[in-house]
Amino acid sequence: MLTVDNPKAFDWGSISLVDCAEGNAMDSYFTLKLFELFEERLEGLGVTALYDGLISPLTEEFSEMEYDGLNVSREKLAEVGGELQEACLEIEETVYSSDKVMEDDNLSSTNDLVQILYTREDGFNLYPPDRTAKGKPSVSAPTLKILLGQINEELARRSK
Numbered sequence: 358m359l360t361v362d363n364p365k366a367f368d369w370g371s372i373s374l375v376d377c378a379e380g381n382a383m384d385s386y387f388t389l390k391l392f393e394l395f396e397e398r399l400e401g402l403g404v405t406a407l408y409d410g411l412i413s414p415l416t417e418e419f420s421e422m423e424y425d426g427l428n429v430s431r432e433k434l435a436e437v438g439g440e441l442q443e444a445c446l447e448i449e450e451t452v453y454s455s456d457k458v459m460e461d462d463n464l465s466s467t468n469d470l471v472q473i474l475y476t477r478e479d480g481f482n483l484y485p486p487d488r489t490a491k492g493k494p495s496v497s498a499p500t501l502k503i504l505l506g507q508i509n510e511e512l513a514r515r516s517k
Contacts, residue, residue, distance in 0.1 A: 449464060452464060456479075457473060457479065457481050467496055470496040471493065471496055474494070474496065474504070476494070483504060485500070486500060486503045486504060486507065487499070487500040487503065
């Protein structure tokens with residue numbers, strides 16, 4: 358309730374009817390204002406049909422999942438985790454098989470990735486499509502996605 362400063366320490370049993378009604382009225386008023394704001398934004402983004410047709414009907418299910426939690430099989434989770442780890446190791450081996458990547462390069466290191474992709478003379482010498490706030494070449498996930506797209510486009514052009 359908006360009129361209560363600390364709900365956990367508040368004595369809810371002794372709240373007056375007037376304060377309760379005022380607090381509930383304020384909650385309702387501001388909830389309506391937020392609804393109107395969100396509705397306007399959804400319309401502006403052109404996703405009202407998506408919200409009305411998919412998200413809104415599932416709200417009750419989402420709240421039940423949040424309240425009850427999800428049943429997760431530890432065995433299946435471990436199995437999937439193992440498969441993902443194996444796939445990552447295979448990809449990493451493929452990367453290390455390139456003559457541009459040295460054995461002592463750490464693919465989890467931002468500095469090593471910057472050197473491999475952009476700055477090292479015996480690296481890939483790619484042009485960084487994005488930079489960090491400090492002006493250094495970026496190796497963030499979105500930047501790497503851009504690079505991958507550029508590389509795939511170039512490979513497609515070369516194969517024609």
